[in-house]
Amino acid sequence: DRYSANLALMADVSMLMLGGKLKFKESLSGRLGDVLSHIYLTSAILKRYHDEGAPASDQPLLAWAFHDSVHKIETALSAALRNFPIRPVGWLMWVLIFPLGRRAEAPGDRLGHRVASLLMTPNEARDRLAQGVFLTPCANNPGGRIASYLTKAVMAEPVERKFLKALKTKGIEALEFPAQLDEAVAEGVISMEERKLLEELREIMMDTITVDDFDPHELRAASFYDKPQAQQPREAA
Numbered sequence: 001d002r003y004s005a006n007l008a009l010m011a012d013v014s015m016l017m018l019g020g021k022l023k024f025k026e027s028l029s030g031r032l033g034d035v036l037s038h039i040y041l042t043s044a045i046l047k048r049y050h051d052e053g054a055p056a057s058d059q060p061l062l063a064w065a066f067h068d069s070v071h072k073i074e075t076a077l078s079a080a081l082r083n084f085p086i087r088p089v090g091w092l093m094w095v096l097i098f099p100l101g102r103r104a105e106a107p108g109d110r111l112g113h114r115v116a117s118l119l120m121t122p123n124e125a126r127d128r129l130a131q132g133v134f135l136t137p138c139a140n141n142p143g144g145r146i147a148s149y150l151t152k153a154v155m156a157e158p159v160e161r162k163f164l165k166a167l168k169t170k171g172i173e174a175l176e177f178p179a180q181l182d183e184a185v186a187e188g189v190i191s192m193e194e195r196k197l198l199e200e201l202r203e204i205m206m207d208t209i210t211v212d213d214f215d216p217h218e219l220r221a222a223s224f225y226d227k228p229q230a231q232q233p234r235e236a237a
Helices: 002-024 026-051 056-082 087-097 109-119 124-129 142-148 150-169 177-186 192-209 222-226
Strands: none
Touching: 002 026, 002 056, 002 087, 026 056, 056 087, 056 109, 056 124, 109 124, 142 150, 142 192, 150 177, 150 192, 177 192
């Protein structure tokens, strides 16, 4: 409610003092639009959280999104006030809108780490966040394929950690990945089932990070092939 009242005050004073010139003050109107957008987003965030029964597992996502939007609201208001065309009016509105200064802070790193952990592990909060997103794994949907790899990647993580530790401490000398797996199995570091899991992990990792590649002639403009062949130099008599 406070930020809505602040936006209403800013809009009314801007219209009163600038009149028709406001439409030419694009930076000011853009910042007021940013405030309105984030007020709307914050309301939508809170409504969805309430409509879904306020699940406890969604609290890190809710807190991050709320603090991010509120911080951006204050940033836009602050920029609009500091750059208000009529400086005394801007100073007066600053006192009314921020009597104790800015108070909202951006989401902290600790909260960001909690959100990242939610997004990188299978859980109900992540599933709710992805509702309505096309995640069917198929050749033309890399996002869906990557999402389908998450469970396998999480299952293989402790095995991969054990294997990487063995590369440093068990004296595995092979340089190629298949040969390294052979040595790890021979040394009893991993079992055959774990080897298959690591091979699957390598396969899905390569599918995730591999990008399209093209031959040089495929990157030439079509006009290049329309040019006539250069004439061969005449042979010396």
